[in-house]
Amino acid sequence: xxxxxxxxxxxxxxxxxxxxxxxxxxxxxxxxxxxxxxxxxxxxxxxxxxxxxxxxxxxxxxxxxxxxxxxxxxxxxxxxxxxxxxxxxxxxxxxxxxxxxxxxxxxxxxxxxxxxxxxxxxxxxxxxxxxxxxxxxxxxxxxxxxxxxxxxxxxxxxxxxxxxxxxxxxxxxxxxxxxxxxxxxxxxxxxxxxxxxxxxxxxxxxxxxxxxxxxxxxxxxxxxxxxxxxxxxxxxxxxxxxxxxxxxxxxxxxxxxxxxxxxxxxxxxxxxxxxxxxxxxxxxxxxxxxxxxxxxxxxxxxxxxxxxxxxxxxxxxxxxx
Amino acid sequence: xxxxxxxxxxxxxxxxxxxxxxxxxxxxxxxxxxxxxxxxxxxxxxxxxxxxxxxxxxxxxxxxxxxxxxxxxxxxxxxxxxxxxxxxxxxxxxxxxxxxxxxxxxxxxxxxxxxxxxxxxxxxxxxxxxxxxxxxxxxxxxxxxxxxxxxxxxxxxxxxxxxxxxxxxxxxxxxxxxxxxxxxxxxxxxxxxxxxxxxxxxxxxxxxxxxxxxxxxxxxxxxxxxxxxxxxxxxxxxxxxxxxxxxxxxxxxxxxxxxxxxxxxxxxxxxxxxxxxxxxxxxxxxxxxxxxxxxxxxxxxxxxxxxxxxxxxxxxxxxxx
Numbered sequence: 256x257x258x259x260x261x262x263x264x265x266x267x268x269x270x271x272x273x274x275x276x277x278x279x280x281x282x283x284x285x286x287x288x289x290x291x292x293x294x295x296x297x298x299x300x301x302x303x304x305x306x307x308x309x310x311x312x313x314x315x316x317x318x319x320x321x322x323x324x325x326x327x328x329x330x331x332x333x334x335x336x337x338x339x340x341x342x343x344x345x346x347x348x349x350x351x352x353x354x355x356x357x358x359x360x361x362x363x364x365x366x367x368x369x370x371x372x373x374x375x376x377x378x379x380x381x382x383x384x385x386x387x388x389x390x391x392x393x394x395x396x397x398x399x400x401x402x403x404x405x406x407x408x409x410x411x412x413x414x415x416x417x418x419x420x421x422x423x424x425x426x427x428x429x430x431x432x433x434x435x436x437x438x439x440x441x442x443x444x445x446x447x448x449x450x451x452x453x454x455x456x457x458x459x460x461x462x463x464x465x466x467x468x469x470x471x472x473x474x475x476x477x478x479x480x481x482x483x484x485x486x487x488x489x490x491x492x493x494x495x496x497x498x499x500x501x502x503x504x505x506x507x508x509x510x511x512x513x514x515x516x517x518x519x520x521x522x523x524x525x526x527x528x529x530x531x532x533x534x535x536x537x538x539x540x541x542x543x544x545x546x547x548x549x550x551x552x553x554x555x556x557x558x559x560x561x562x563x564x565x566x567x568x569x570x571x572x573x574x575x576x
Numbered sequence: 577x578x579x580x581x582x583x584x585x586x587x588x589x590x591x592x593x594x595x596x597x598x599x600x601x602x603x604x605x606x607x608x609x610x611x612x613x614x615x616x617x618x619x620x621x622x623x624x625x626x627x628x629x630x631x632x633x634x635x636x637x638x639x640x641x642x643x644x645x646x647x648x649x650x651x652x653x654x655x656x657x658x659x660x661x662x663x664x665x666x667x668x669x670x671x672x673x674x675x676x677x678x679x680x681x682x683x684x685x686x687x688x689x690x691x692x693x694x695x696x697x698x699x700x701x702x703x704x705x706x707x708x709x710x711x712x713x714x715x716x717x718x719x720x721x722x723x724x725x726x727x728x729x730x731x732x733x734x735x736x737x738x739x740x741x742x743x744x745x746x747x748x749x750x751x752x753x754x755x756x757x758x759x760x761x762x763x764x765x766x767x768x769x770x771x772x773x774x775x776x777x778x779x780x781x782x783x784x785x786x787x788x789x790x791x792x793x794x795x796x797x798x799x800x801x802x803x804x805x806x807x808x809x810x811x812x813x814x815x816x817x818x819x820x821x822x823x824x825x826x827x828x829x830x831x832x833x834x835x836x837x838x839x840x841x842x843x844x845x846x847x848x849x850x851x852x853x854x855x856x857x858x859x860x861x862x863x864x865x866x867x868x869x870x871x872x873x874x875x876x877x878x879x880x881x882x883x884x885x886x887x888x889x890x891x892x893x894x895x896x897x
Contacts, residue, residue: 278718279718279721279722279725281721281724281725282717282718282721333680333681333684336676336677336680337677337680337681355657355676356657356658356724357721357724359654359657359658359680360654360658360717360720360721360724362684363654363683363684363687363717364714364717364718366684366687366688367687367710367713367714367717368710368714370691370706370710370713371710371714374703374706374707374710378699378700378702378703379699381699381702381703381706382695382699382702385691385695385702386695389688389689389691389692389695392688392691393685393688393689393692396603396681396684396685396688397599397600397603397685399681400600400602400603400681401600403602403677403681404600404602
């Protein structure tokens with residue numbers, strides 16, 4: 256049994272030994288560059304953790320974890336093109352550094368290489384692993400599409416946002432844990448439970464992310480507090496506020512969404528305060544936290560084996576950065 | 577045993593019953609649109625033909641053929657973004673019709689769905705099918721990258737061009753035949769031979785394509801004769817001319833590549849004539865035609881089973897459109 260950090264160190268060692276082909280350099284250098292700028296590696300490590308919940312690490316789990324991390328990075332490279340983002344993890348994005356054509360193609364080949372890693376596992380495990388991987392990959396694309404659709408809509412409902420976030424970010428976390436569990440010999444029921452754990456952890460993580468944008472400690476958070484507000488992002492907080500504001504508050508909020516005054520963040524936070532957004536968000540996070548831990552509780556393995564995942568839940572959902 | 581056209585009709589029937597999910601429409605409508613604007617379906621039908629060379633059609637071959645056609649269309653959607661092409665098969669390209677963000681994401685999901693089709697086949701056939709599919713998909717990306725690299729270089733050698741064309745277009749034709757053959761129970765040797773057949777057929781097809789641009793019958797060809805010359809495309813013909821021109825001819829050719837005068841096509845064709853490009857291209861096509869048929873000859877099945885592939889070779893390499 257290992258902690259998240261132990262497994263992160265092990266995965267990082269493996270990850271660093273994996274290389275793209277040398278040529279064509281214009282295709283593979285951007286892949287190496289992007290993987291080299293970091294990332295928290297939460298998903299591949301969750302795959303290892305899901306695996307270790309049921310026994311010793313299976314030799315195939317490294318290839319599945321690698322495939323997951325490549326898939327995740329492929330989505331980031333392409334999302335950055337779609338979102339016209341210049342920076343990712345504080346570094347220049349692939350399309351900014353190498354051009355859009357290269358970013359499209361390097362992302363494509365990274366996805367194909369993800370499948371090449373999946374195809375390294377024991378053939379008896381391949382079909383079921385691919386089934387969940389393909390389903391999840393499709394859902395992540397659908398989530399990204401809904402996210403882009405929502406940017407053009409003024410009437411997005413909180414329930415739609417939760418569905419979008421589930422597809423865009425939670426299902427990959429859930430599937431990472433579940434694929435690891437499957438390789439570890441877990442029953443279908445256990446695979447479903449750990450998936451449920453991961454899905455709720457993922458949604459809770461996003462609630463926390465949205466919460467910290469408004470209420471994080473600016474010294475620790477490392478981002479500008481209120482960045483989402485300035486960019487008119489539809490977050491858990493904003494959507495709740497829009498749905499629960501009285502007519503006057505709603506009118507002011509909608510007016511603020513049209514402006515970019517110096518006091519915009521403070522005025523939006525004032526309305527959040529009036530509508531009770533902060534407490535609601537903390538309750539919502541607790542709701543997903545509890546659902547995740549409940550699913551974990553129901554998995555039939557000795558309690559001690561669950562400790563690293565409980566610690567991870569605490570780390571991710573109680574973080575202030 | 578069926579001809580190309582018979583199998584094309586069968587594949588088209590299957591193809592039309594396959595649908596993308598309805599939502600999110602902004603993601604899947606562009607996929608339906610692009611598959612609906614046509615295409616010759618050469619690759620999936622080659623997969624069926626490779627399969628039928630060794631026996632009756634295997635039930636799994638439809639899914640592999642479908643995966644191949646989806647993969648091919650995914651590459652076209654993304655290539656059109658990279659090449660900034662407004663038209664494909666006479667219709668508006670996906671990024672022109674729906675925007676670049678959508679074209680990136682719809683291409684992505686089409687690739688993932690290709691893998692979903694592959695995962696429908698008998699699990700005992702999955703690993704080897706995926707191995708060739710992944711290798712081929714990677715090579716196609718590499719070919720596209722070389723193609724883009726070559727556009728920025730003035731010193732591309734004919735040998736490099738052949739390598740690029742092999743990766744960008746021939747290996748997918750080769751792999752389509754070979755995956756079909758594998759599902760048909762062909763031996764490794766037979767799979768390699770049919771791959772060799774397809775690879776040479778694919779290169780020969782490109783020679784013919786380049787040849788027709790310069791020497792096709794404009795009434796039948798359906799494109800402007802000399803279109804490649806006007807766009808300074810590095811084709812088999814141009815690269816041969818540059819490598820075999822005398823210093824005076826080479827100087828004139830390089831000068832013509834810098835200009836866009838009304839007589840550009842004719843003057844380039846004059847130099848092609850002086851250098852003997854036409855006869856060389858016909859010989860080169862014959863070279864690949866013969867190599868393809870030689871590989872086909874060596875496959876140990878009754879001669880009659882090879883007829884549809886011989887007919888296809890004749891159709892593709894002797895076409896004047």
